[in-house]
Amino acid sequence: MSTPIRLPLRPLTVEAFAPFGEVIEASPERPHFPINAGTTTRFHALAHAEVSGEGRVVLSIFRGQPFALPLALRVIERHPLGTQAFVPLSGRPWVVVVGAPGPAPAPSALTAFLCRGDQGVQYARGTWHHPLIALEAESDFLVVDRVGDGHNCDEVPLDDGTVWITASDV
Amino acid sequence: MSTPIRLPLRPLTVEAFAPFGEVIEASPERPHFPINAGTTTRFHALAHAEVSGEGRVVLSIFRGQPFALPLALRVIERHPLGTQAFVPLSGRPWVVVVGAPGPAPAPSALTAFLCRGDQGVQYARGTWHHPLIALEAESDFLVVDRVGDGHNCDEVPLDDGTVWITASDV
Numbered sequence: 399m400s401t402p403i404r405l406p407l408r409p410l411t412v413e414a415f416a417p418f419g420e421v422i423e424a425s426p427e428r429p430h431f432p433i434n435a436g437t438t439t440r441f442h443a444l445a446h447a448e449v450s451g452e453g454r455v456v457l458s459i460f461r462g463q464p465f466a467l468p469l470a471l472r473v474i475e476r477h478p479l480g481t482q483a484f485v486p487l488s489g490r491p492w493v494v495v496v497g498a499p500g501p502a503p504a505p506s507a508l509t510a511f512l513c514r515g516d517q518g519v520q521y522a523r524g525t526w527h528h529p530l531i532a533l534e535a536e537s538d539f540l541v542v543d544r545v546g547d548g549h550n551c552d553e554v555p556l557d558d559g560t561v562w563i564t565a566s567d568v
Numbered sequence: 569m570s571t572p573i574r575l576p577l578r579p580l581t582v583e584a585f586a587p588f589g590e591v592i593e594a595s596p597e598r599p600h601f602p603i604n605a606g607t608t609t610r611f612h613a614l615a616h617a618e619v620s621g622e623g624r625v626v627l628s629i630f631r632g633q634p635f636a637l638p639l640a641l642r643v644i645e646r647h648p649l650g651t652q653a654f655v656p657l658s659g660r661p662w663v664v665v666v667g668a669p670g671p672a673p674a675p676s677a678l679t680a681f682l683c684r685g686d687q688g689v690q691y692a693r694g695t696w697h698h699p700l701i702a703l704e705a706e707s708d709f710l711v712v713d714r715v716g717d718g719h720n721c722d723e724v725p726l727d728d729g730t731v732w733i734t735a736s737d738v
Contacts, residue, residue: 422627422629422710423629424629424631424708433630433699434632434699434700435642435643435699437632437633437635437699437700438630438631438632438633438699438700439630439631440628440629440630440711441628441629441630441631442626442628443626443627443628443715444626444627444628444629445626445627446624446625446626446627447617447624447625447626447627447712454616454617455616455617455625455712456612456613456614456615456616456617457592457613457614457615457616457617457653457655457688457690457712458610458611458612458613458614459592459593459594459610459611459614460603460608460609460610460611461594461608461609461611462604462607462608463607463608465607472605473605483627485627485655485657485710486657487655487656487657487659487686489657489659516657516708518627518710520627529603529604529605529607529608530604530607530608538594538686540592540655540688540710541610542617542625542627542712545613
């Protein structure tokens with residue numbers, strides 16, 4: 399059996415996540431402007447939903463059970479027909495694991511990000527990703543993705559115990 | 569000068585909000601099912617984004633300054649070319665004021681809802697609504713709406729001091 403791979407947890411930034419999609423956060427570096435007679439600031443178009451074919455964009459809430467670290471990753475998946483966005487509603491940090499679009503990436507080619515509780519992401523169409531990883535407590539996320547006909551989920555299991563994320567970076 | 573109108577604050581429910589759009593909340597009465605090998609519950613398709621023409625669906629964050637009650641409403645607006653969803657990221661309660669699609673409603677025909685901090689709404693296309701009303705503290709909201717060509721905002725000012733919402737119902 400080969401040596402288990404340990405993915406370092408990187409901080410989520412727009413630049414680091416760019417190969418995988420968009421970061422949804424109200425930071426002063428993002429385009430923003432006043433609206434509503436100055437009573438609201440709009441951090442504008444942080445992510446752009448995209449669906450193919452007859453698909454529609456829907457808003458759902460995912461209620462994720464918390465995972466403890468170290469965590470053995472179990473599967474990666476991708477949605478070839480549309481983007482998928484996750485925005486935490488709990489304020490708690492969470493973890494995103496991604497691989498570039500294309501053939502299923504080797505476990506060593508995955509990237510793990512530690513997201514703050516005020517950071518969401520949108521996976522670009524076809525970006526490989528691990529299912530939702532909440533931390534600390536049961537946590538709700540707003541999810542914006544596609545419904546419609548067509549095959550929109552590919553899953554690739556990971557051999558048990560081969561890829562880990564650990565708490566040492568948190 | 570006519571007597572000021574005081575709008576009662578009603579609790580936000582799916583049924584009461586149905587003429588104006590969809591409620592985004594993870595309640596057991598909404599369609600939900602397990603995903604991700606049982607580690608996540610998906611409260612599915614709580615709202616359906618809709619954009620006309622060449623528009624696109626984008627995700628933004630609105631940072632709203634808090635309002636104190638009693639509050640005199642100042643304007644209502646509508647977006648004829650697409651839905652607009654607001655989901656609180658702060659966990660704090662907030663207020664929605666709406667009027668049915670069609671000609672601009674009389675102030676007495678507006679409806680005010682007190683939303684819990686775990687309740688979002690999506691205004692149906694053309695639904696009249698007051699701009700964002702955060703309470704208690706500066707609060708962020710995820711907003712899902714349309715960008716694109718075309719005229720997508722009608723505004724109708726309300727005479728100052730004619731329509732109020734008050735704290736007595738909160």
